[in-house]
Amino acid sequence: AQKVTQAQTEISVVEKEDVTLDCVYETRDTTYYLFWYKQPPSGELVFLIRRNSFDEQNEISGRYSWNFQKSTSSFNFTITASQVVDSAVYFCALIRMDTGRRALTFGSGTRLQVQP
């Protein structure tokens, strides 16, 4: 079985603060993919990043960065200099490739509120 845990239910920050969203996953597969999605108040799910289990390089895209550590089974997401437009629910997700269903298993999400 696989599981994705996002322990932070809700985070509130003031604009321009940095914020890190935590994601811890469980899987017995050696090959898997990790994802982050954003769900703004309008409700759609927007893809942010995909990472495979063999690539532990951190990634930076503008104000967004991701830290993947297999040793701690974590795939954390940091927003630098947060903006009001970053307010959304963020989901971490996993697809395992060795066995079982080839579909996203989502965490419960972290609601981020950025206050002006």
Add this chain to the structure above:
Amino acid sequence: DAGVIQSPRHEVTEMGQEVTLRCKPISGHDYLFWYRQTMMRGLELLIYFNNNVPIDDSGMPEDRFSAKMPNASFSTLKIQPSEPRDSAVYFCASSFGSRAEAFFGQGTRLTVV
């Protein structure tokens, strides 16, 4: 590309009625997924197709739910009869390959009264 298109965006129906949700995946994508989102259970997979063939329907709650994909550009999710506990946002998503990111439609908000 227009993205994944779902219809209707909102549906209000009475308990016992049949409800059909529709999805047009992104052209060329070979995987199609149906997810349901509720406050209590979060985002859960209902069923997914590969090349129009249902691969895993273990997430379908019960026999009242059925899904079809008659061709590569169209899928339906049907609930018959509907119940108030089916109220949720239903998302359709598609991807190119099983390793790739899935792109989601805007969802159908279903309310069963």
